[in-house]
Amino acid sequence: MLTVADYVEAAPGRVPENVWCYFEGGANDEVTLRANVAAYGRWRLRPRMLVDVTEITLATTLLGTEVSMPFGIAPFAMQRLICEEGEAATARAAAGANALMTVSTLTTRTHGEISAAAPGGPRWLQLYVLHDRGRTLAHMQEAQAAGYSALVLTVDLPYVGRRERDLRLGFQNPPPDLHLPYAKLFEATPALTWRDLEWVRGQMRLPLVIKGILTREDATLAVEHGADAVWVSNHGGRQLDGVAAGLDALPEVAEAVGGRCEVYVDGGIRRGIDVLKALALGANAAFAARPFAGALAVDGSDGVAHVLSLLRGEIALGLGLLGCTSPAQVARSHVEPTLPYDSPA
Numbered sequence: 087m088l089t090v091a092d093y094v095e096a097a098p099g100r101v102p103e104n105v106w107c108y109f110e111g112g113a114n115d116e117v118t119l120r121a122n123v124a125a126y127g128r129w130r131l132r133p134r135m136l137v138d139v140t141e142i143t144l145a146t147t148l149l150g151t152e153v154s155m156p157f158g159i160a161p162f163a164m165q166r167l168i169c170e171e172g173e174a175a176t177a178r179a180a181a182g183a184n185a186l187m188t189v190s191t192l193t194t195r196t197h198g199e200i201s202a203a204a205p206g207g208p209r210w211l212q213l214y215v216l217h218d219r220g221r222t223l224a225h226m227q228e229a230q231a232a233g234y235s236a237l238v239l240t241v242d243l244p245y246v247g248r249r250e251r252d253l254r255l256g257f258q259n260p261p262p263d264l265h266l267p268y269a270k271l272f273e274a275t276p277a278l279t280w281r282d283l284e285w286v287r288g289q290m291r292l293p294l295v296i297k298g299i300l301t302r303e304d305a306t307l308a309v310e311h312g313a314d315a316v317w318v319s320n321h322g323g324r325q326l327d328g329v330a331a332g333l334d335a336l337p338e339v340a341e342a343v344g345g346r347c348e349v350y351v352d353g354g355i356r357r358g359i360d361v362l363k364a365l366a367l368g369a370n371a372a373f374a375a376r377p378f379a380g381a382l383a384v385d386g387s388d389g390v391a392h393v394l395s396l397l398r399g400e401i402a403l404g405l406g407l408l409g410c411t412s413p414a415q416v417a418r419s420h421v422e423p424t425l426p427y428d429s430p431a
């Protein structure tokens with residue numbers, strides 16, 4: 087196991103096919119799922135030479151949370167389907183690496199269990215606002231009490247995308263025998279609007295991230311409604327098929343935000359140099375989900391720890407070879423679009 091791809095390729099044999107489809111698949115024709123990965127191939131790096139890169143530090147601060155690198159674990163649901171310890175296994179690995187873990191509302195372990203398994207690790211809560219505001223509020227309060235340091239409100243799921251792999255293989259969401267302590271996917275409300283952000287903000291004192299933004303229009307609205315960060319994401323190609331790849335939507339969002347809040351991106355990141363390209367195009371940090379699902383399936387908590395350390399190593403090596411000593415030094419001038427080669431006449 088030398089690369090993220092090794093884990094992603096090894097995972098299918100470790101989990102029943104009619105369960106793994108849920109983790110691997112996207113919506114409809116999976117055009118956006120593929121686009122997420124392909125987008126990174128359309129940018130190439132412009133390294134600078136003769137820079138002293140003896141001391142490289144990856145550490146950074148995201149909304150006041152100190153983390154070991156500008157890359158973290160995106161929220162992904164129902165981790166007990168692939169590993170009995172579930173989110174507790176992921177949390178232990180993340181805390182061991184001081185890497186940021188975003189815990190899904192659809193966690194199969196309680197926030198108390200996660201905190202007990204990995205005390206002190208940097209963690210944010212991904213929130214779905216449910217039809218039932220009372221339960222939504224109780225959930226936010228429980229996460230705050232468990233030491234989570236920001237709230238990530240996912241806004242790209244008024245309805246659940248049509249994931250046809252799941253339909254073909256008969257994956258039931260949620261599986262009838264799986265305990266979900268906070269919510270089931272269909273309980274998220276499709277009535278959520280920008281005005282509800284004020285309600286969310288009014289209920290807690292944590293920084294607020296808006297996850298699932300793909301346009302400059304919504305990035306501007308998010309800033310105007312007091313978001314502390316905008317997270318560019320198409321939900322791993324699982325919601326509206328045919329939208330932009332995460333990386334392709336990033337430049338316009340970063341431009342619209344104009345430094346007024348932090349910007350993150352996810353979707354298709356499989357290499358450390360992908361993270362560097364995201365930083366160059368305006369992200370403060372990048373996230374991934376499927377690499378960690380694969381790692382959990384192959385080797386539980388140890389797999390997640392290994393994938394974190396592989397990516398950490400790739401980011402550090404990439405930074406040094408790019409001529410940078412910290413994530414903050416990665417600038418727009420470090421990337422350019424990959425041009426199609428002229429075909430010989």
Ligand SMILES: Cc1cc2nc3c(=O)[nH]c(=O)nc-3n(C[C@H](O)[C@H](O)[C@H](O)COP(=O)(O)O)c2cc1C
Binds near residue numbers: 163
């Ligand atoms: C199996 C799976 C479950 C997911 N569950 C959630 C979720 O509960 N909440 C959420 O905001 N995003 C969820 N996502 C989306 C991820 O947070 C992230 O946006 C996306 O997967 C990133 O793309 P990547 O998997 O290519 O890294 C899920 C993604 C996957 C693959």
